[in-house]
Amino acid sequence: MNGALKRDVVAGALAGLVAGTISGWAILAQGLTATAASFIGVAPSGGGFAVHLAVSAFIGGSFGAVFRYSPYGSAASLTGGILYGLLWWIIGSLTLIPLVQGRPPAWSIDAAGAALPNLVAQLLYGAITGGLFSVLVSQYLRRTPAPAAVPHDREPLTRVVILGGGFGGISAAQRLDQIYARDRSVETTLISHSNYLLFTPMLAEVAASGLEAQHISAPVRAALARVRFLKADVETIDPAAQVVRLRASAGSAAETVPYDHLILALGSVPNFYGLPGLEAHSFTLKTLADATALRNHVIGMLEAADGEPDPAQRRAQLTFVVAGGGFAGTEMVAELSDLVRGILRYYPNIGRDEPRFILVHSGERILPEISPQLADYALSKLTARGIEFLLKTRVAGATAETVSFTDGGGIPTRTLVWTAGNQPHPLLGPLPCEKNRVGAVIDAPSLQVKGLANVWAVGDCAEIPDAYTDRPCPPTAQHALRQGTAVADNVSVVLRGAAPVPFKFRTVGVLVALGRRTAVAEIRGWKFSGFLAWFIWRTVYLARLPGFEKKLRVALDWTLDLFFPRDIVLMAPSAAPTLSQTIGAPVPAPTPSPVGEPVGDQP
Secondary structure, eight states: OOHHHHHHHHHHHHHHHHHHHHHHHHHHHTTOTTGGGGGTSSOSSTTHHHHHHHHHHHHHHHHHHHHOOOTTOHHHHHHHHHHHHHHHIIIIIIIIHHHHTTOOOOOSHHHHHHTHHHHHHHHHHHHHHHHHHHHHHHHHHHHSOOTTOOOTTOOSOEEEEEEOOSHHHHHHHHHHHHHTTTOTTEEEEEEESSSEEEOGGGHHHHHTTSSOGGGGEEEHHHHOSSOEEEEOEEEEEETTTTEEEEESSTTSOEEEEEOSEEEEOOOEEEOOTTOTTTTTTOBOOSSHHHHHHHHHHHHHHHHHHHTOOOHHHHHHHTEEEEEOOSHHHHHHHHHHHHHHHHHGGGOTTSOTTOOEEEEEESSSSSOTTSOHHHHHHHHHHHHHTTEEEEETOOEEEEOSSEEEETTSOEEEOSEEEEOSOEEEOGGGTTOSSOBOTTSOEEBOTTSBBTTSTTEEEOGGGEEOBOTTSSSBOOOOHHHHHHHHHHHHHHHHHHHTTOOOOOOOOOOOEEEEEOSTTOEEEEETTEEEEEHHHHHHHHHHHHHHSSSHHHHHHHHHHHHHHHHSOOOOOOSSOOSOOOHHHHTTOOOOOOOOOOTTSOOTTOO
16 A cells, blocks of 8 residues: 555544544434434444444545545545445445345335435535545645655756646646645646546546536646646657657647656557548547537437438438447447437437447457456346347448448448547657557556656556556556556655655456446446446546536536436537428438538537
């Protein structure tokens, strides 16, 4: 356990202990001892109070380990604590404790209503734990000298440059911002082509019109107090001269930024494997522009199909193909199905059974990253909704009207979403260092790039050895976040003249949303499916979403989605028929733009 994690666990345990004491007194003061016994499974009185406090400290410590401390995140910690209390009410009061007592889980409306006093206690506990956790850690950091602080008289200025504004890059920048808050001899610069951190786990919901695009993106400048931020495109990296060359815009002059230590957090880009027509005629799902373009296109296809007299054209317009059966592809096909079927009421000329949703995957089963049991559950659930699966099938290419397969078959479609391959950023190609077969730089366990001096790498662009397995770390957000913090600590350690430490982190779990309030989850060996897994998915990701404002906006979007259909407003020109075409006027049909290419004002 590294120092920061140990600090957060201890602070969480102390906060949980205090919160458990206060909530226990509140339970006793309200005379709810009997009904609130399921708060932790024992009554918080007499000899049971010691057990109550012990469990409260344990839950608080787990809160610190999962949510971690973030500078300027007091409100987020408070809301995270409330969500954590709600999660423990569902897992503990409604599920585990009834099972231990020989009763079925209290998942019915009546049973859950009887446990409402427990919910009050859990929410009180969570709010106190979250708020106090943030206060304890911030006070500890204020009273403890920064562990990697460099003497103020150190000259010349040390420049740390971070390339990439994803999870790994932002995490590293925030940690360096915290370490050198009182040390002006070290300057940190973050360079990214976008000025926001994109919360990619929710990107499929943006593409399916379930969330507003701005609500899952946090401004970089608001998250970093003292880090210099440059919105620009990096053109070249020169390790020999220790400089990065960039350009703020296409028409601006190139700039040179020197560095003493460089952190690569460039992420990945779609890999089309050289398949003919695929890049030009498919949608990807990596950016907000990708998600918005896909949303507009899908709604445009419904508009076009609603007035299309040709049956063959109509079938192609209403056929939606997703390539790739991993997390992104499975979530995307589920969200597309929910979007289209949820708004068909607005398209009276389209029958309920006309839209087709097809997932193409080269493997024998979808979701190879999780257990076969959960993967089979996901497959059965999605199949029951009418989603088709073509397993052990590879895409061979695409045109504006068809996706073809290596077995010689094909499907007429106007919509192909490509999630079947990623590759490291092309900027890594010219670097004179060790790389794996797909082009990712190879790191030492300390996150230093092998073959380059003073260059570090985190996230999808690097192959990082897993300390607990013989395989590289998976390219997930939870790993990138911890790698960013670890690389910042190691850079500061090296600046003090000490040796960096190996990166160690065990995967907490995986969560996959399947639409319609259903999901699968695997957390520390525990397997969940159905509504409970969906609730865990939403709770965990809402808590991890940066910024209280963004949490509130996403929560409101989700609440509105319970009562209203999804928005079908087109925010860009589309393939929808004109009024003249709809009423049958003899006007020539417009030439369709290639699928996936910008049209007019489309991003």
